Structures are given as C-alpha cells and as structure tokens.
Amino acid sequence: MECNITNLQTGQEAQVLLMVQEVEKATASNGTIYERLKVRDTQGNDTILYNWNEPFTEQLPAVIIAQVQTKLIKESHNYQIQTYQLDPTVSKMHFxxxxxxxxxxxxxxxxxxxxxxxxxxxxxxxxxxxxxxxxxxxxxxxxxxxxxxxxxxxxxxxxxxxxxxxxxxxxxxxxxxxxxxxxxxxxxxxxxxxxxxxxxxxxxxxxxxxxxxxxxxxxxxxxxxxxxxxxxxxxxxxxxxxxxxxxxxxxxxxxxxxxxxxxxxxxxxxxxxxxxxxxTSHTEPGKTTSVAGLGRLYRK
Structure with missing residues (x-):
C-alpha cells in the first residue's frame, strides 16, 4: 500500500495511500471539466493526480486509498484516479x-x-x-x-x-x-x-x-x-x-x-x-547535484 507513486510504470494500475492537499478545477480543450489533485505519498513525493470522475468533495487535507492508473501523455507520466476511499486511521502527519x-x-x-x-x-x-x-x-x-x-x-x-x-x-x-x-x-x-x-x-x-x-x-x-x-x-x-x-x-x-x-x-x-x-543528502559522495536557488553543489 505504501508505495512510491512516482515509481509506477506506464500502463500500471495500483492502490496507493495518499494525502490530498489541494484540489483545482480545470477545463480540457474539448470543454470537459476535470480536477487536478495535489497529492503526497508516504515517501514524501508530491505529484498531481487527475480526476475525470465525480468532483472530489472531501474535506482537505484528506487521506485516501486511491486506485491510480498511469498513462503516458505527451511523453510524460500522467496519474489518473480511478476510485478512492477515505482512510481515517492514518494521520496526515504520516506524510x-x-x-x-x-x-x-x-x-x-x-x-x-x-x-x-x-x-x-x-x-x-x-x-x-x-x-x-x-x-x-x-x-x-x-x-x-x-x-x-x-x-x-x-x-x-x-x-x-x-x-x-x-x-x-x-x-x-x-x-x-x-x-x-x-x-x-x-x-x-x-x-x-x-x-x-x-x-x-x-x-x-x-x-x-x-x-x-x-x-x-x-x-x-x-x-x-x-x-x-x-x-x-x-x-x-x-x-x-x-x-x-x-x-x-x-x-x-x-x-x-x-x-x-x-x-x-x-x-x-x-x-x-x-x-x-x-x-545533497542523497547525492553520491564525490558527485555534484543541482539545487534550485543555490546552483550545483558538491557532496564531499
């Protein structure tokens, strides 16, 4: 259940424990209304979950178990929510x-x-x-x-x-x-x-x-x-x-x-x-990494 949502492969569908932080309505090019859900998994990964179903009306922040399908759209992963259910047993601090x-x-x-x-x-x-x-x-x-x-x-x-x-x-x-x-x-x-x-x-x-x-x-x-x-x-x-x-x-x-x-x-x-x-905490010693606002940094 506590999987890394960003590790889901194209075409893969799985249940993921998520916290929904924000919901934003949007309009597709064909006029269809959909929602962008800003979510975070238990590994600390933030991403956008697209909802083409009924509007998400739960009180935010909401902890859910979501059935997520991964699609490749315009050469990037697109995470779409299929179904979900609230999980009141998990604290939002867990995320x-x-x-x-x-x-x-x-x-x-x-x-x-x-x-x-x-x-x-x-x-x-x-x-x-x-x-x-x-x-x-x-x-x-x-x-x-x-x-x-x-x-x-x-x-x-x-x-x-x-x-x-x-x-x-x-x-x-x-x-x-x-x-x-x-x-x-x-x-x-x-x-x-x-x-x-x-x-x-x-x-x-x-x-x-x-x-x-x-x-x-x-x-x-x-x-x-x-x-x-x-x-x-x-x-x-x-x-x-x-x-x-x-x-x-x-x-x-x-x-x-x-x-x-x-x-x-x-x-x-x-x-x-x-x-x-x-x-630089996850950078291999002797390598450099780019940190926004600071430039490239070296991990000694």
Missing amino acids: FPKAAVDVKEYWNELNEYAKKLPEHMHKLVGMVLMANQKKFLAFPLTTSRSFARRCGILEATVKLTKMASESASILGLDWNLTVTSSILYYVGYTDCVNDAFVATPEDILIGAGVSAYTKVLQQAEILKQGLEESSIPVFEKELFCIKHLLLSRYKGISTALPEAMLLRHLDAILNDVDLALTG
Whole structure:
C-alpha cells in the first residue's frame, strides 16, 4: 500500500495511500471539466493526480486509498484516479518528513534563552509563543525548501537564536534586542503554511515578516496594559527596535540597525546551509547535484 507513486510504470494500475492537499478545477480543450489533485505519498513525493470522475468533495487535507492508473501523455507520466476511499486511521502527519530534533529539548533550550532577557522582553516573548504554540512546535518553516519538515519552525528558531546570541556578543551588539528578535523572527511562518503543509494566501499576500510584526504588536498592546505608566516609554522604545528587526529582512524594508543586519544575514546563512544539506543528502559522495536557488553543489 505504501508505495512510491512516482515509481509506477506506464500502463500500471495500483492502490496507493495518499494525502490530498489541494484540489483545482480545470477545463480540457474539448470543454470537459476535470480536477487536478495535489497529492503526497508516504515517501514524501508530491505529484498531481487527475480526476475525470465525480468532483472530489472531501474535506482537505484528506487521506485516501486511491486506485491510480498511469498513462503516458505527451511523453510524460500522467496519474489518473480511478476510485478512492477515505482512510481515517492514518494521520496526515504520516506524510511529512520527520522532525530532525527533539521537540521538548529544543523548546526547553529556547526557554532558557528567553529567561535571560529583561522582564518585559521575557514576558513579550512568552505571550507571543504561547499564543502560537501548537503551530510553532509542529509546522515546517517552508513547504519544500529549507526546514521543510515537522517542527521546522522550532528547529530554525533555536538555531537562529544560538547563532545570534554568539554573534551579538562577539560583535558588541545589543544582546537583549538581538536575542528577543531572533526568538520571534520565524513566528510569522505559522500563518504561511496550513495543516496540510501547503502555502497559504498569507504567505504570498502578507509574508512571514509582516505576520511576525502583527503578532508581536497584538501581544505588546496586551502587555502594555499591565505595565506601570513610568515603564511604558522604555518598553515602547525597545518594541520600536524589535519591530524593525522583524520587518528588515531580505525582501523586507531597508536595514537601519546593525542588529537587523546581523539577523538578516544569519537568516540567509541558516536557510541556505539547510537547503544545501538536504539538497545533497542523497547525492553520491564525490558527485555534484543541482539545487534550485543555490546552483550545483558538491557532496564531499
């Protein structure tokens, strides 16, 4: 049952356990309406399944056992669904790459960094993370590139925070500002992917930086209500800089603080290195492979 759908040969028909992530209607040249189902098998392969039968009306994401027929159309494999039935016994998490880290260990490590922050920053970090905890601990950072695995947001956050902490100390930058912002840097990604690990409209229309900014602003307004009036100006000054660090990233606003410059470059380094490692993980040692966005890479 748990076969690799991309290994099916032309003319072959088999039952495959799949998760349907998206359904898109289309019109053939003869006017016939059909559907393109974006599916993933248990080996992590994403492909398109064509449905020429009754419309697929199940709630997404849906785990199904599908009878799939493979045809060769215009010199490429075409996977067509014949019949299917829902399989409620299999969790959708079964279709995503496993976490590369221990969730409890990484969560505790992140909390240790947060405890070293001044009281107001510590509270702000805690409020933002707890408001988004479920997705923050489970979701991938991206759908198909760096940290595209379970707990990817948490993993990337801890690694960025560790890098930022050491770098800020070495460079003589504001440690509290840098570490606070690094802990919050990826929280916006919780809005950029849904529970089928598919990119959301927010990913395109808003982006992770603005999403993080909004989440921090919401919790900051709540926190401010409990502060003494004399401490509010100091908190607002800190918040002003935090907001800049969250928004000033690649494809974001221009960088105006050295701490923002640091996080912008560390973010790029962290994501590129992870993409390079995962992109060459199946390459034979001594050979090269092409990784989108990075070019040809060598596996030592």
